[in-house]
Amino acid sequence: SRSINLAVVPGDGIGQEVVAQGLKVLNAVLPQDVKLQTKEYDLGAQRWHRTGETLPDAELDSLKRHDAILLGAIGDPSVPSGVLERGLLLKLRFAFDHFINLRPSKLFPNTATPLAGRPDIDFVVVREGTEGPYTGNGGSIRTGTEHEVATEVSLNTAYGVERVVRDAYERAKARPRKKLTLVHKNNVLVHAGHMWKNIFDKVGQEYPEVTTDYLHVDAATIFFVTQPERFDVIVTDNLFGDILTDLAAAVTGGIGLAASGNINPTGAFPSMFEPVHGSAPDIAGQGKADPTATILSVALLLRHLGFETEAGRIEAAVSADLAERDGGTVRTTDEIGDALAVRVAG
Amino acid sequence: SRSINLAVVPGDGIGQEVVAQGLKVLNAVLPQDVKLQTKEYDLGAQRWHRTGETLPDAELDSLKRHDAILLGAIGDPSVPSGVLERGLLLKLRFAFDHFINLRPSKLFPNTATPLAGRPDIDFVVVREGTEGPYTGNGGSIRTGTEHEVATEVSLNTAYGVERVVRDAYERAKARPRKKLTLVHKNNVLVHAGHMWKNIFDKVGQEYPEVTTDYLHVDAATIFFVTQPERFDVIVTDNLFGDILTDLAAAVTGGIGLAASGNINPTGAFPSMFEPVHGSAPDIAGQGKADPTATILSVALLLRHLGFETEAGRIEAAVSADLAERDGGTVRTTDEIGDALAVRVAG
Numbered sequence A, B: 001s002r003s004i005n006l007a008v009v010p011g012d013g014i015g016q017e018v019v020a021q022g023l024k025v026l027n028a029v030l031p032q033d034v035k036l037q038t039k040e041y042d043l044g045a046q047r048w049h050r051t052g053e054t055l056p057d058a059e060l061d062s063l064k065r066h067d068a069i070l071l072g073a074i075g076d077p078s079v080p081s082g083v084l085e086r087g088l089l090l091k092l093r094f095a096f097d098h099f100i101n102l103r104p105s106k107l108f109p110n111t112a113t114p115l116a117g118r119p120d121i122d123f124v125v126v127r128e129g130t131e132g133p134y135t136g137n138g139g140s141i142r143t144g145t146e147h148e149v150a151t152e153v154s155l156n157t158a159y160g161v162e163r164v165v166r167d168a169y170e171r172a173k174a175r176p177r178k179k180l181t182l183v184h185k186n187n188v189l190v191h192a193g194h195m196w197k198n199i200f201d202k203v204g205q206e207y208p209e210v211t212t213d214y215l216h217v218d219a220a221t222i223f224f225v226t227q228p229e230r231f232d233v234i235v236t237d238n239l240f241g242d243i244l245t246d247l248a249a250a251v252t253g254g255i256g257l258a259a260s261g262n263i264n265p266t267g268a269f270p271s272m273f274e275p276v277h278g279s280a281p282d283i284a285g286q287g288k289a290d291p292t293a294t295i296l297s298v299a300l301l302l303r304h305l306g307f308e309t310e311a312g313r314i315e316a317a318v319s320a321d322l323a324e325r326d327g328g329t330v331r332t333t334d335e336i337g338d339a340l341a342v343r344v345a346g
């Protein structure tokens, strides 16, 4: 019989609340014969305050033995900026070699978008997850003095770029429009940018059915608001992907709906699924957080583990729920989770 | 008697056309007693094809002797990406130590914005212009092979950050709302990010009247489309500024209206004014380009040289022209220039 051995990292702020709803919907959608086992990990701001630890080796080893990880949100104003992000969230992405950071963007019917004219938005960003300016390479001298010099080094390898570019071509090939856009800044970041572009062109020869395009990151932001319907699959570097996917979330109804997967497609390590939003400490514990992004991340998780039907059921439920949402009534985190759990079970 | 000794670099694509209109309006707005002298520099794609040169030392020396530079646009698909950008445009910004890259964003009445609800947008981005990932620091090994490694180094100095931060505080202090937002990514780029934040906080102590705020660059893109009215002055690094100002242009009616100044406030070198848009080779020579961004850049140029009244006259003329623009009639580049020249003279 089938089983899922899931690690759960609620994390900080609204993480706890939204993850609870994700698990509720996961339980509701799974067929009876699938055995779901979950183990919760106490990681995040509270743990750090208590013990000074972000992600001890023993925890990392234990996490490695799961089929997948569901994560809520990491980060709290009481912790210096970067400590939890780099010591926990990015450490997981790097340790488990999550080189595909998958972020679909879809404007669901009836959801609010800041864009006039409600363009037809349905694209997916394949963000590189293990290189670029995220490797922690850099430093500073004479720190805190008027002579300080600080560097940040973007590290890029042909190996790292080729595998994410290839994955993006595969995804583009599998979609009806078969279009892939590379976003970089190769007129300024010429070394990394030209390597990305060369590999993009070279791998593209194996995918004659995929139409390709290149945009500088600054120009891409323009099209995100003026012509988002032009995008199908986008492949880009770690930092540009970070920026573009927040913007994508904003134009498709907000960060409350944006799901993501940190994926290692080789299966060598568990993949990790999380909403794009942060821990939102200002609304934590008040039942105000929209758990939909986490629930859609659960759909990505299920698809990654081979539960395509169940993933589709969650996405259809979200779509139907959004279509029937009535702008006047504000539902709690729990109520949205309940409504979606009912729909997927039904 | 007063005089302006102006260097003109039309550059590539639509550069020639829009600069011609900028000069037309400049001539029309200047009082009779101001002697305007211009010298045109043949720099850009054609020069490079002819001679292989981007910006020879003799030209750089000659440019240095002007009061200011008006630049159209640089870049052409026939030239490898980066050659003209780095060898000419960025070379000018670095050689003349243009540490303030000033980019105002205003949603003029009656102009099209992709945003529903037409928010009240009026902010200015103070983008650092001489550091960050733009210094050309980086390289690659085993280039073109499957073992290639490419780096891009972001270089940041306390000296460079403090002077741009201070300039931004001054600008914020002079505006009615007196609000300054720092945009960086200090939860990931911890070395550069913390230096920026520390200097931002330190300098802020000298400006108790200025309200401050910090946003990660990804979150900032969200607010650019959902709440752009929250911004007054933004200070940010070279690359984040590049990205944010294209997005700002998009939400305020497009890149046809976005002006910029590459400013060295010390006066040690001439400052350079240019539209934010590129050379748009697809529409070059057809009279389709909107010269308004260049004309607004001329206003920034005049203000920089102390012609505040004339700068204000150009901005008022653009405002009035936009308010009367009739969406149905498409005017040529020349017609828009003529209309604005008439208005500023009137």
Ligand SMILES: CC(C)[C@H](C(=O)O)[C@@H](O)C(=O)O
Pocket: A075, A085, A086, A089, A090, A242, A276, B187, B188, B218
């Ligand atoms: C919290 C932060 C480190 C993270 C990132 O920059 O990747 C977040 O913004 C995201 O997009 O998942």
Ligand SMILES: CC(C)[C@H](C(=O)O)[C@@H](O)C(=O)O
Pocket: A187, A188, A218, B075, B085, B086, B089, B090, B242, B276
């Ligand atoms: C052309 C390019 C080098 C330039 C930049 O990246 O600064 C442009 O995008 C700009 O914003 O002025």
